[in-house]
Amino acid sequence: MASASSAILPFPSVLTRWEPCLLSKAAFTKRFNALRFVPRSTLSDNSGLLQAAKHTVDSYVRSGMVVGFGAGHASGLAIHYLGQQLKAGTLKDIIGIPTCVGSASEAATAGILLEPYEGSLEIHLAFSDADVIEEDTLSVVIGRRKMMGDESIIHEKTILGAAETLVFIVGENRYKSGLDGSIPVLIQPLNWMETAEEIDDLFLGDAEVWRRPSIGHADPLGGDFPMVTKEGYNVLDVIFTSPIISLAEIANSLDQVDGVVEHGVICRRPCTAVIATENGLRVIDNKLMLEAGSP
Numbered sequence: 001m002a003s004a005s006s007a008i009l010p011f012p013s014v015l016t017r018w019e020p021c022l023l024s025k026a027a028f029t030k031r032f033n034a035l036r037f038v039p040r041s042t043l044s045d046n047s048g049l050l051q052a053a054k055h056t057v058d059s060y061v062r063s064g065m066v067v068g069f070g071a072g073h074a075s076g077l078a079i080h081y082l083g084q085q086l087k088a089g090t091l092k093d094i095i096g097i098p099t100c101v102g103s104a105s106e107a108a109t110a111g112i113l114l115e116p117y118e119g120s121l122e123i124h125l126a127f128s129d130a131d132v133i134e135e136d137t138l139s140v141v142i143g144r145r146k147m148m149g150d151e152s153i154i155h156e157k158t159i160l161g162a163a164e165t166l167v168f169i170v171g172e173n174r175y176k177s178g179l180d181g182s183i184p185v186l187i188q189p190l191n192w193m194e195t196a197e198e199i200d201d202l203f204l205g206d207a208e209v210w211r212r213p214s215i216g217h218a219d220p221l222g223g224d225f226p227m228v229t230k231e232g233y234n235v236l237d238v239i240f241t242s243p244i245i246s247l248a249e250i251a252n253s254l255d256q257v258d259g260v261v262e263h264g265v266i267c268r269r270p271c272t273a274v275i276a277t278e279n280g281l282r283v284i285d286n287k288l289m290l291e292a293g294s295p
């Protein structure tokens, strides 16, 4: 049993069911790392990610395209490089559809013409970072970061999902099997604690359910200022401390829970991962896996 000084209690509902689980300091740190929000400005410009970003633009962007700009450091590098290609005349007539405040700001700085997303708009390509990508299936988790302003996971997923071609740009530390960490889940505010408890039951022993705070540190109820999305939904971070066998199956389970509106898993859709490794770039797609009907 951990020392009481480092005790952190899981979601209050479980307190009625069994002895409070005291987390060790290591588990506490691991949990908060799962929720760590690293401002992009503090990320070093990893040259591998820069190569991956350039490869993505050079390989997938063509003049005249409408391009969805995802969130994250690597996406910012790709947007910046795309702006350079436009200035050099290598690419022309690109319209950007930003998924978040960060990518909109990067694109405006790069001089790229932006348009707000409308359902009828054809998006030829979208690229984005991902918090983690599941090996082989290329199912991904997005949305772990602290959303700025009126950012929305729903908006982000809608644009990425609407793209004809979808590319994720990551470092190799984010491409893994048996992944763990948090999955953001948007739920209706009505009876939200019952929904949270149902999710807690669903993954009992494998994950803890924490309500996301809008500022400050989380506690299971979201602290003094729990986050509410621009659409009016509460945000839970379902933090997996055991390896996830299949992200798609987790997504499917979450989709079945009454009160769940959306989550940060993108799965079962054709996409490509451009992965920066120590030995160069790995470019992987999941078309064969999807054709084989993998979970």
Ligand SMILES: O=C[C@H](O)[C@H](O)[C@H](O)COP(=O)(O)O
Residues within 6 Å of the ligand: 038, 040, 043, 070, 071, 072, 073, 074, 128, 129, 130, 131, 141, 142, 143, 144, 145, 156
């Ligand atoms: O949409 C992408 C993800 O949700 C995260 O926002 C992104 O991965 C975080 O950015 P970075 O890759 O810079 O950590």
